[in-house]
Amino acid sequence: AQTVTQSQPEMSVQEAETVTLSCTYDTSESDYYLFWYKQPPSRQMILVIRQEAYKQQNATENRFSVNFQKAAKSFSLKISDSQLGDAAMYFCALHSGANSKLTFGKGITLSVRP
Amino acid sequence: EADIYQTPRYLVIGTGKKITLECSQTMGHDKMYWYQQDPGMELHLIHYSYGVNSTEKGDLSSESTVSRIRTEHFPLTLESARPSHTSQYLCASSEHPFMDPEAFFGQGTRLTVV
Numbered sequence: 001a002q003t004v005t006q007s008q009p010e011m012s013v014q015e016a017e018t019v020t021l022s023c024t025y026d027t028s029e030s031d032y033y034l035f036w037y038k039q040p041p042s043r044q045m046i047l048v049i050r051q052e053a054y055k056q057q058n059a060t061e062n063r064f065s066v067n068f069q070k071a072a073k074s075f076s077l078k079i080s081d082s083q084l085g086d087a088a089m090y091f092c093a094l095h096s097g098a099n100s101k102l103t104f105g106k107g108i109t110l111s112v113r114p
Numbered sequence: 115e116a117d118i119y120q121t122p123r124y125l126v127i128g129t130g131k132k133i134t135l136e137c138s139q140t141m142g143h144d145k146m147y148w149y150q151q152d153p154g155m156e157l158h159l160i161h162y163s164y165g166v167n168s169t170e171k172g173d174l175s176s177e178s179t180v181s182r183i184r185t186e187h188f189p190l191t192l193e194s195a196r197p198s199h200t201s202q203y204l205c206a207s208s209e210h211p212f213m214d215p216e217a218f219f220g221q222g223t224r225l226t227v228v
Contacts, residue, residue, distance in 0.1 A: 033216075037219075044219055044221045044222070045204065045206075045219035046219070050216060091157065101159060102147065102206075102215060103159075104149075104156065105156070106156040107156055107157075109154065
């Protein structure tokens with residue numbers, strides 16, 4: 001079985017500041033993928049960033065980067081220079097094993113203060 | 115822009131009616147999912163499919179049924195809608211897990227049963 005835990009239901013950040021969203025996971029597989037998805041209010045869920053477990057280097061996508069701690073099974077998302085458009089619900093997700101399902105955490109609602 | 119489409123976007127229907135929520139993707143993806151999500155809440159996997167003629171129940175028990183007769187099409191049916199079925203339903207697809215488990219989401223169908 002695989003699990004994803006997001007323990008913070010809500011966070012708030014000042015525009016232009018940096019915020020970190022936490023995620024921990026558990027899997028018995030050695031080969032897996034981790035994702036952060038963004039769901040803006042009433043809009044489509046989109047991928048923010050992904051990380052393959054075999055890669056040591058943390059993934060980055062412009063203002064978004066992850067801190068992947070494999071031994072600790074931790075996968076946090078850092079948003080730099082926060083913008084109003086970053087306000088959304090963010091979901092951490094795990095896919096491990098060829099026949100696995102994509103498992104999501106409970107999500108965190110991020111608000112951005114102007 | 116992901117090529118996965120859900121219709122209708124919004125549906126208000128009376129109790130006892132039969133409804134089918136449509137989901138189609140043009141990416142040739144093998145794996146497809148249905149999630150149920152109340153506004154601002156976590157996603158619950160209710161059905162998934164590995165390919166044509168393959169369907170599996172997800173983590174959350176659902177009275178809905180699905181079919182996968184064609185690769186691109188994964189409709190969800192409720193034989194007799196009830197107010198407890200009021201929710202948002204999200205469809206997603208991904209390539210075969212050996213290749214890339216990233217999921218692409220449709221825009222969702224918001225169902226209200228009165």
